[in-house]
Amino acid sequence: MNVHDDNLGLATDLSFHRESAIVEAHDDYLVVRTPDAPDYFFGNLLVLPRRPAVGELERLEGDFARLVGAPPRIAHRAFTWPESAEGAVDVEAFVQQGYDLTVCRVLAAHPRALRPVAINPDVEVRRFESQQDWDDWSRMQLADMPDPDDIRSQRFMANRKAVYRQLIDRGLGDWWGAFIGDEQVGSLGLFFLDGIGRFQWVITSERHRNQKVCKTLVTEVIRLTEGLSNRLVMVADEAYHAGAIYEAMGFRPQAERVASLCREPGSPAAL
Template identity: 35%
Template structure:
């Protein structure tokens, strides 16, 4: 299936690196993560275009056939643009519909107020990765299960072991307060993953400084000429990414339903 979306093309490449199964069935793509079946965006269907209300029941039936034990629903749309209005069939069926900004950069610069107190480096060793689990848990809401976080961080660590990228952290006093991954998705193209900052450390310039440092790593060590970042257009973090040189270029369309 043709996938015009830069966000989903990089998503699929990174899913393979993380050990997920990616199955192109011609009229849609199945992404499956047997090690973490509760991970919505590791177990989803990628559709060629937004379905109509009349088409959605067939996709729902396909999802159930593909993931018979899953209690969630998760759908991506392979187009490179669109709005939430294009996801009306999902929204009318009670799902969360999201249109995220796909941002790219071919050069970066320091944020207006860089944080020079922290240490910025790749995660390395069991203690760093245990802190990553804790940061994940502290940064997400109460609906995120600990077992899911452990499995997700284990997948992140596996991706770094391939040599195709790294997870970086901002440390103060040895404590991990902000982290993000950057992984090569294809020659010349690298994708940011899971940008997060501890709630008590936000507003201190850690994330912006870390994005700048990690971007330099992408250009200088991964050999990337384009970096890709996906962000919520309504969340304040998008201003951080713009402040170091990222620009909005596409839209990623997704819909999900959490378990009751």
């Protein structure tokens, strides 16, 4: 399964999973399970060595049920794999069965290779210090989800908050907020695992977007953590604009992307 070691996105994902979940090798897969968070789709998945081919859907779903779990406890299906840097990802047979495809770019940089960018001088950047910081973080993250009131979304957020706080208590990183006055307007996590700094969940509140909050937050966090790692990694959905922001700062696209398929509970093919 060393095929994943050359992909910084998957490698750092797996580093996180090994700190907070169960990662085991079975046949051609890496199996990731988070038993206390069955609603965490990408914490309960199969990591594949390559893109799934037409005709493999039935076998993969059977292996997922056998190795990860099945309804009612595990009601989704999720797979991820390394992708080439360019080109379309053709998994139409899976999409027709209710799966959503996500393809993420992987970007990396040496901290000193990053370029200065315009920032918002009204934004203060600091580590989370209080329960209020985490409560505001939860509200902002939930507001960015398709169904914030869904109990599964709320359980997922509660689990992620507990995991991140445990990693912070162990000295593996911090969660950082961007504040204008007393209002939290953005946040991100930066954790250092296996010598690499990996960013997590960079977000700006909806009404403060396009105000250089993200650039300010990332720039300041890199400055405040200087010396902790010579390699920083971002993974960004290529369907959104965030990757362009990071490239403008000096992050460079890597040779491979990360692709995933997820069929959530309640999708037409899952009913």
